[in-house]
Amino acid sequence: MDRVGIVVGVLVVVAIGWMLYKRSRVAVAAGIDRVNPADFGFEPGAEGRTALLFSSPYCRACAHWREALEQSGVALLTVDVSVRGDLANRYKIRSTPLVLAVALHNGVVLAHYTDEPKPEEVEHMVSLLSPAL
Amino acid sequence: MKRTVDPYNDLTVIDDRAPRTNQAFIGSLALVAYLADWPWLVGILALQLAVGLTLGRRFCLPCLLYFEFLQPRIGEGRIEDSRPPRFANMIGVAFLGASTLAFIVGLSTVGWILALIVSALALLAASTGLCVGCEAYLWIARVRGLTVDRHPA
Numbered sequence: 001m002d003r004v005g006i007v008v009g010v011l012v013v014v015a016i017g018w019m020l021y022k023r024s025r026v027a028v029a030a031g032i033d034r035v036n037p038a039d040f041g042f043e044p045g046a047e048g049r050t051a052l053l054f055s056s057p058y059c060r061a062c063a064h065w066r067e068a069l070e071q072s073g074v075a076l077l078t079v080d081v082s083v084r085g086d087l088a089n090r091y092k093i094r095s096t097p098l099v100l101a102v103a104l105h106n107g108v109v110l111a112h113y114t115d116e117p118k119p120e121e122v123e124h125m126v127s128l129l130s131p132a133l
Numbered sequence: 134m135k136r137t138v139d140p141y142n143d144l145t146v147i148d149d150r151a152p153r154t155n156q157a158f159i160g161s162l163a164l165v166a167y168l169a170d171w172p173w174l175v176g177i178l179a180l181q182l183a184v185g186l187t188l189g190r191r192f193c194l195p196c197l198l199y200f201e202f203l204q205p206r207i208g209e210g211r212i213e214d215s216r217p218p219r220f221a222n223m224i225g226v227a228f229l230g231a232s233t234l235a236f237i238v239g240l241s242t243v244g245w246i247l248a249l250i251v252s253a254l255a256l257l258a259a260s261t262g263l264c265v266g267c268e269a270y271l272w273i274a275r276v277r278g279l280t281v282d283r284h285p286a
Contacts, residue, residue: 021263
């Protein structure tokens with residue numbers, strides 16, 4: 001009986017870990033509400049909007065985001081976090097892909113997505129980033 | 134089903150569902166070992182992980198289960214860098230090996246604590262994708278990367 005109780009305890013700890021992890025992932029993604037465009041090589045006073053894609057080697061979903069955004073013709077800047085560990089640390093990037101729609105004049109993040117791109121997510125990003133806006 | 138990577142030859146990458154199968158296998162069997170009071174099973178799990186790490190994926194039972202039985206049916210998952218899960222397996226071997234040693238010298242409480250830590254972390258990784266050993270690898274890699282950035286050759 002004692003052993004069964006301890007096994008139940010282990011499973012409860014796993015469940016709590018699962019909940020904390022899910023919450024932390026949401027918090028990280030939601031926490032990036034603004035970036036400094038200068039960190040990504042933009043001059044002060046830059047205008048327009050760009051997609052900012054944090055990617056890593058072997059990340060297939062990152063390649064899918066890149067492909068979808070390149071095809072749509074919107075401005076796209078890709079940051080490989082394995083090369084730019086400094087930026088990954090500064091913005092607390094814990095997983096890739098993370099794709100942001102950024103307004104360059106003030107660095108405000110207009111939208112963010114993670115995981116594999118869904119058609120409606122790509123459409124939303126493109127609508128935010130298209131030059132007509 | 135067409136594979137984009139060969140699981141037995143493209144060793145720098147891995148279908149991310151394979152480590153999760155391995156984690157579910159190790160995590161659940163470590164719990165069974167504790168429930169049934171079978172310390173020998175912990176030793177077998179340590180040996181199995183060590184054999185997979187040294188002799189390759191063809192000698193790792195959960196890898197064979199995934200690549201030969203599950204993957205052909207459910208398709209290929211996301212392809213990832215294989216170094217973080219390999220590092221996590223090394224940590225698993227260290228913990229399960231230490232646990233087995235503890236049983237051998239008569240410290241069964243210590244042995245079970247170590248085995249249950251592995252079980253909890255493996256089940257967490259299998260169910261959520263949060264692999265603590267992989268995160269440790271990425272953290273070390275990031276710190277090492279930063280050090281290189283700060284002190285260019």
